[in-house]
Amino acid sequence: MFRKKSVVAAKIDTPGTVIGKDVQIEAVRLTGQESVRIEGTYKGFVDLEGSLVLGESGSITGDVRANYFLVAGEVDGDIYCSTQLHLVSTAKVIGNIQAPSLIVDEGSQVTGRFIIGADTVVDGKAMLPNAEEILRIENNTKAAENKKDTAKK
Secondary structure, X not given: OOOOOOOOOOOOOOOOEEEOOOXXXXXXXEEEOOOEEEOXXXXXXXXXXXXXXXXXOOEEEOOEEEEEEEEOOEEEOOEEXXXXXXXXXXXXXXXXXXXXXXXXXXXXXXXXXXXXXXXXXXXXXXXXXXXXXXXXXXXXXXXXXXXXXXXXX
């Protein structure tokens, strides 16, 4: 007989910060050590030591690094997790995924490449692209902001 292997989701920390449904943030980088829940729109790089929950109404445009990431909304960028990524049925991801553990619920949508396994984590943190790639991401974000500022004037 075959047994269905049970999937254990990582423990989600209680978010210390919540970005509400009607909030839109454009920034170069969101960093912190506590857990965050995003129900609104965030554009920029997310780099958290804690858990990240992206609600069904939430969207992130930019790369994400978090300890644990539960996605119910939309992500347009690469995802790097230190422990686990959970894509629920409403998740839509356009980007590459790198995590030691992955849960994909039926109905979730991903366009990108998966790298799954323990070798994706070094010293307890998800490996990011090299430093040149991070600088490119930040510079592109800053250039876009400057272009918007110039257009407003």
